[in-house]
Amino acid sequence: MIKRPLVKPAKLTLLEFLDKRMTLPAENKYYFLNLKKGYEGEVMFNTLTEKLSCDCHILNGLRFKFNNTIFQIDSMISTGQTLFMNEVKNMTGDYYYKDNHFYSINGEERKDPLVQMERASSQLRQLIHSLGFQVKVQPNVVHVNPEFTLYQAPQNAPIIFPTQLHRYVNNLNTISTKLNRNHDLLTERLISLHVEEDPYAQLPTYTYKGMRTGMTCGICDSFExxxxxxxxxxxxxxxxxxxxxxxxxxxxxxxxxxxxxxxxxxxxxxxxxxxxxxxxxxxxxxxxxxxxxxxxxxxxxxxx
Ligand SMILES: [Zn+2]
Incomplete structure (x- = not known):
């Protein structure tokens, strides 16, 4: 059951408006395109998880402040056995691991999704513990884009590849343990702790005068x-x-x-x-x- 639906971040909506009405500075454009791609990945993953038929709570896009750190969890699936934490990635292209570092195929080191996942899951475990719950947290990096390839992935690393997505969801569906009152309480607590992000915080400076005026199409953003x-x-x-x-x-x-x-x-x-x-x-x-x-x-x- 979806307890917290996936919602488009207001920041992304604002950037879409700005992108069609002004020329975004290169760094903001890059940030915008990344944010958009990430959200599209979450939408893709959500179309699979929303059909889950096992007894579970689905929590999308929760953002917490704990130990003076802000962290966000793309998707959590709380089942009677385990709380699955999913770090959803919509990456395209070829990547590889070498000596525990993550590189794109042209040899540039990139942010390692496994490290990001480890950090977030550690924060989440501590948060859950501080709330007085005993729950097993199973983190995964979930790659949703079929155009993504990873060479030399560390074996046994908690990575779900695009080819394994359906199996992953099907396996969740075989969990027969029911949720109990404790799970309900934890879900409620987690939702109540969500910290909304200020959507205006990371936008480029813009003015009314700098905007292209005119009505735009609701489907394709055209001014025609x-x-x-x-x-x-x-x-x-x-x-x-x-x-x-x-x-x-x-x-x-x-x-x-x-x-x-x-x-x-x-x-x-x-x-x-x-x-x-x-x-x-x-x-x-x-x-x-x-x-x-x-x-x-x-x-x-x-x-x-
Ligand atoms: Zn149109």
């Missing part, structure tokens, strides 16, 4: 939208969406990128690239937001 009566049609992918939905989605984007700005008809008119009339914008905002003030000073607060 033609309005046709009630609908907007994407000229790149053909996606059709109501103008109302497009405006609201873009207002939500504006709100996330610039939480300090007051949402006014004029601001949204500009943000949408002047494609929708002020009158129509204020009607749409009026239907979905709380309005404060009046006349040219009116501003809107999006209702959740």
């Amino acid at each position: 939208i033609t309005l046709h009566g009630k609908n907007g049609i994407c000229r790149d992918c053909g996606h059709v969406e109501t103008v109302e939905a497009i405006v609201l989605r873009n207002v939500w984007e504006l709100k996330m990128l610039f939480p300090e700005l007051k949402i006014t008809t004029n601001l949204v008119f500009d943000w949408c690239g002047g494609a929708v009339s002020r009158k129509r914008i204020s009607r749409i905002l009026g239907r979905h937001c709380k309005m404060f003030g009046s006349g040219p000073w009116a501003y809107y607060v999006l209702e959740d």
Whole structure:
């Protein structure tokens, strides 16, 4: 049973917005692409684990602060026997181990996923122990991408390769031990200890003026939208969406990128690239937001 669903990190959503509306500095672009790839890997792994039929609790993306260290666990599967901790990797290309170090095929040393996993599992064990629970933790590095190859992997290392993924999940399904009240308590405690990451912390500096304005497609992020009566049609992918939905989605984007700005008809008119009339914008905002003030000073607060 999924106790904590996989959610897209707000930081990734913000970076996607920024990436389409400005040129990200190289280091931020690299970070963004890595984050995106990592998340896609977690989505891939999640499609397998969400179908688990054994008695288990699935906990995705929990982040803890313990012993003055922040650590994140991509996926935990708590069963009656063992708590499986999965460090999910969506790596592509060829890698090898030599003298206990991890290298890409061109000989560059890389961050060793096994070391990362060891660190996180040690923290997790200590955390669980400090909460007063006795649970066996089994950590694994799980490689989900079929384009990943690893040479000279240390034998018996807790690595699940793409070719072993289905077997891994099938084996979990054979666990017949049931969860008890203690497992429920541990799950509740772990979820309650989650520390949300500040999504704005590692973003590049950006300003409203530096953004490309205009409405974008909800599917392909294209700015090429033609309005046709009630609908907007994407000229790149053909996606059709109501103008109302497009405006609201873009207002939500504006709100996330610039939480300090007051949402006014004029601001949204500009943000949408002047494609929708002020009158129509204020009607749409009026239907979905709380309005404060009046006349040219009116501003809107999006209702959740
Ligand atoms: Zn599109």
